[in-house]
Amino acid sequence: MTSPRATREELERRLATYVGAAAGPPEVGRDPVDGALVRQWCDALDDRNPAYLDEDAARASTHGGLVAPPAMLQAWVLPGISMSRAAADPENRQRELHALFDAQGYTGVVATNCEQAYDRYLRPGDRVTGHTVIESISGEKATGLGSGYFIDTRTTFRDQHGGQVGWMTFRVLKFKPAAPPAAARERAAPPKPRRLRPALGHDNAWWWDGLRCGELLIQRCKSCGQLRHPPRPMCGACQSTQWDTLASGGRGSVYSFVVMHHPQVPGYEYPLVVVLVDLDEGTRLISNLVGVAPGDVHIGMRVEARIEDVDPELALPLFRRETSAGG
Amino acid sequence: MTTFTLDTSDEIGVARAVGIRDLTFFSRVPHGGGAAVGVVHQAAMAVATGAARTVVCYRALNGRSGQRYSSGISDGPTTSDLIHWSWYMPFGLMTPASWVAMFAQRYMHEFGVTSRDFAQVAVSTRKHAVKNPRAFFHGKPLTFADHQSSRLIVEPLRLYDCCQETDGGCACIVTTADRAGDARHPAAMIRGIAQGAGGDQEVMTSFYRPTISSLPEMDLVARQVYSISGLRPEDVDAAVIYDAFTPIVLWQLESFGFCAAGEARDFVNGGNLELSGRLPSNTHGGQLSEAYVHGMNGVNEGVRLIRGTSCNQPRRNDHVLVTAGVGVPTSAMILGKAA
Structure with missing residues (x-):
């Protein structure tokens, strides 16, 4: 060897x-x-030089004929x-x-x-x-x-x-x-673009964990019972820092909405309907409305949330048109 | 020196470049365009307390060629600000136009306002820009039909409901009335100035208040500005009304008492924002049509209006209102003539 x-x-x-x-x-x-191949070449490159393509013009040119x-x-x-x-x-x-x-x-x-x-x-x-x-x-x-x-x-x-x-x-x-x-x-196999991730900290990680466990949670003051969303560490009504959570039924009505067209960010599908939902429990929440044409969305529309994995690492409470009478 | 927390040119960097040596006061105001008059407020307090004799308020940005405001916010250390944005970014609600559109949709629903009413603001403002050589849209008129046929950005907002993205910078100087008397150009006197944040305030997304069809933070600023100046809405001759988007002009007209809640639509349709109207507004072309310099260009237009040197100078100019960003903790002032 x-x-x-x-x-x-x-x-x-x-x-x-x-x-x-x-x-x-x-x-x-x-x-x-030959002229046929020249014309194909010129078509492919969008070259419109008459010396290659136009017999009369070429004859009148310095070339005296097609080249x-x-x-x-x-x-x-x-x-x-x-x-x-x-x-x-x-x-x-x-x-x-x-x-x-x-x-x-x-x-x-x-x-x-x-x-x-x-x-x-x-x-x-x-x-x-x-x-x-x-x-x-x-x-x-x-x-x-x-x-x-x-x-x-x-x-x-x-x-x-x-x-x-x-x-x-x-x-x-x-x-x-x-x-x-x-x-x-x-570069050879670009990952599918994903939605932007939430940043997780003490004041919100539990809410996102709840979604992963299939629950849409609402923060509740243990002292005065007031519900609050988005969550915060202290009750603005009674200043208690003691709180627990309530699992929302996920039903509510559209308080306002927008339809996003531009700019289009990778990871999202457009037109994208973003809704501000009044949950029946009394708090308000931003999410997306799916399965409804943008032109059919209206304020007051009844909707219900279903927690869905939008990618392997992110579950979101996406709203659809309510299918049965809410409780 | 005062500037915006968002500014990318820091105070000592500017001072080094300009050749300023001893800086006795520097301060920044947060929350984007809400700082436009806030920086003047900081300066006025510094001058009033003697912390500084002369303060430069500035804002410069590469809004077009540099970082743009519509690509989402999800990186960096986990701050309360980032946790706030996390309620919106995963759902794709990530542009200033989209945040304003959410309020606009509800406002339209409650008061029967339409996109045609927003068009009035865009068209009247553009008339002013057409005559302003500094304006991006100088010499380029906008028709009602242009507005209505422009593409949808975030429904219900169309392209011409949105301001531009600009590379630009502006500065103004705040000093004592005595010192201003020696200056080459006449000064405008600050008659009343204030900042304000409302209850359950978020940055651009205060969606959780009982109603979202008004601006509690701007109402608060308006009450203070009128109280400090001793002036009333009818004393205001002209205005620079923060106009990153058209609907926000309507809401501020209501906050400052030029019309009742829900009636701004009639006010703008009556031609009241034009030179011949009750409240000539955004005579420079505003941010919609002059440039988006986060409201600092509006501060300077306010001074020009008092001096009588605007490209679109109204006849009456004793008192001029200047407002700052909407949907954020904000600020405003009334300027008057030096004694």
Whole structure:
């Protein structure tokens, strides 16, 4: 068994044999430069340059006739779906090089740079051929994606007369995929946005705990019996700090309401109906009204609460239209 | 120096930048726009007691480009303030427009007020902004139809029921009448000034009072301001009425006794907020149409009205009312002419 270092040396020795080699046979365009493909390209990019699209305007222009967008240079020689079968082509040394990397665990590939230069405009009827050379292969580099090698190729494009019409350099990184960092994993599977959490303290945590136990609680002064919501540590009527709770029946009527449209905050569904409910026990409470179209909500409407889990960690007393006579 | 607790520029930071050396008094007032006149109140008390001779009251905010007021409040240490917001945030009631809309819905229900009445406030205020080169909406009129066709923000409020979000800053100086007499521009005299918080007061969400169709905290401020100044509603010639949202203007007209409870609708429909009306109001364009600087721009407009230098100067200007934020512990003052 060879050490990893020996493996790398062996790999790099083999890589060196590819540098300067033709990537494969010349890439011969399947079709001549033609107006239909130009129009598709322009549609896709919303390019309305009349020199590409309008024969009369092009004739009157400095070009003297229709020309193709220069950035289509490589498009004229792409082999289409057969690209996916090129691995089987024994003459394609670029594929062979990639296979060598794959076998060593450098299975990732990402294009990192591309530059093009144009010698002249292509015109309908031109036939283009690309000649690609593997120009260089870097040493092993540590990157954010994982450790790997950069492969630079240079393609020279020639027309039907052998004249150069442009060139392109292209760089890819072949790499051993590293485990994605936590942040990237989160981006890949964003958590479902949740409603804002209540902040919990001495004066309110018990109320939220009550909801988790299925009870809508109302604070009650132990001294004078006054109910109070939102809760507070002392009775404003008799100054007693002794209190207990009453479980509300959850029934009441709408005292006021709003329908929220903007801004829309993640975790909530809009339009969102927020109701101020007069509970039958006598206290008032803010919550949401669900199952009723916003246009059908009205002040005085009878409603009843059902405690529901809006997410695994938050239960809320959501109101619906009252279904039977309240007690 | 006085400012808002919400201000992001602290007093000594401002002092360093301006080159002020010895600061003998600094104080902050809480609860957002409720502080607009509160900062002047603090300054007046400091000057009256001799704690300071000259006080700068300021408010600056990047309301548009910085932190916006509508993204919810749920982080930070567990304070009583955060526990308060926890009764609303999980249910999505998290914007100033939504808190005001909850009161507005009930007010409309009780007094037969409609969105068209709110439109009156927006349209009359915009008329003033159109002539104010400092206003965001300078030269941009608003029609009744524009208001009624604007999109719903929080029903029953539409876009033009809401003020803007502004990057801006304002300051005013409070000093003794003697010292003011030497200043380059004439001063306005503070005739009456007060702060107030009502019973069962919350910040923007006092939903639990027997009725929510009036403003007990502003009623309290109004009683004090009239009592201190010895003036009555009929003595007030013009007003700067805090207008972060249109309905709150109606409620304050009732608090300050310009009309009875539930009758502000008739008052605004009678053109009374316009220059030719009974109470020319928000002559700078208000926060709806000049800028939202948390009411400090209104304090300065109050001074301009007394000086006679407003872009929309009413004929009578002996006494000008300036109010602060609504739905929060708040403040107001009546300005008059220096003796």
